Amino acid sequence: METMTRRERQRLNTIAELVAAAHKIVxxxxxxxxxxxxxxxxxxxxxxSVYSYFADKQAILTxxxxxxxxxxxxxxxxxxxADPMDALRFGLRRFAAFGFENPxxxxxxxMTPKLHEHADVTVEEIAAxxxxxxxxxxxxxxxxxxxxxxxxxxxxxxxLWTVTHGAISLSLTFPLYPFGDPDAYVGRxxxxxxxxxxxxxxxxxxxxxxxx
Numbered sequence: 731m732e733t734m735t736r737r738e739r740q741r742l743n744t745i746a747e748l749v750a751a752a753h754k755i756v757x758x759x760x761x762x763x764x765x766x767x768x769x770x771x772x773x774x775x776x777x778x779s780v781y782s783y784f785a786d787k788q789a790i791l792t793x794x795x796x797x798x799x800x801x802x803x804x805x806x807x808x809x810x811x812a813d814p815m816d817a818l819r820f821g822l823r824r825f826a827a828f829g830f831e832n833p834x835x836x837x838x839x840x841m842t843p844k845l846h847e848h849a850d851v852t853v854e855e856i857a858a859x860x861x862x863x864x865x866x867x868x869x870x871x872x873x874x875x876x877x878x879x880x881x882x883x884x885x886x887x888x889x890l891w892t893v894t895h896g897a898i899s900l901s902l903t904f905p906l907y908p909f910g911d912p913d914a915y916v917g918r919x920x921x922x923x924x925x926x927x928x929x930x931x932x933x934x935x936x937x938x939x940x941x942x
Contacts, residue, residue: 745783745793747773752794753835761838764790795839796859802828803861814873815928819920821869822894825862826916829898841899866891881932888935893923 734742751772755764766787770777784790806824810817829836858864867887873879879886897916901909909915 741783748775748780748783748790749793749797752790753797756794756835756838757832758834760834761842764838766790791838791842794835798828798835798839799860799862803865806865810869814869814876815878815924818869818873818890819924821866822890822920822924823913823917825894826898826913826920829902830912833902836898836902840895863887863891879928879932881927881930882934884938885932885935886927888938889927889932890920890923893919 748769751769752764755768755772764787766780766784767777769790770780784793802825806821809824810820829840867883870879870883870887870890874881874883894916897919900907901912901915
């Protein structure tokens with residue numbers, strides 16, 4: 731920041747303000763409520779001025795997702811236990827807690843297919859640019875190094891992500907289904923999946939690129 735010009739700092743501050751406002755709109759009212767006009771009004775900016783920072787709503791959603799991934803990853807790093815397996819469970823439970831505490835943001839960021847269509851980006855670039863996924867992968871690798879898990883780290887991270895994401899999504903999409911307490915339900919699935927992975931050597935995913 732010290733080497734930035736005043737204009738560059740002002741631009742970054744404005745972007746941060748717009749992203750924070752977008753978070754609030756989505757959290758309070760949902761994805762459909764987020765428009766360029768409404769975002770501009772929420773920060774006292776002319777509608778056309780927003781286009782100086784974001785080309786369209788898709789760009790805003792991408793910034794929103796990236797900010798969420800970084801915030802989630804940081805919240806996990808700051809509090810994760812020393813034990814590798816406890817740290818792995820903790821990170822997944824924090825992911826679940828985010829979903830239940832912020833259902834509109836979870837649906838927008840993790841359940842909007844268009845947001846994750848990257849025609850000009852490689853799988854390697856997608857994985858490397860997502861700090862939340864990198865945090866999960868790091869936790870798996872630490873557990874492998876400690877001898878608690880054995881096998882392909884990408885495969886195990888993907889399995890754990892699939893189970894946790896699926897449980898959150900189902901709980902939010904089918905609120906009348908008798909899952910029981912959502913936190914307890916997801917926690918139980920996380921424990922069962924981590925325990926199951928610890929009993930076997932996990933092979934790489936069939937056909938998956940060696941990217942992570």
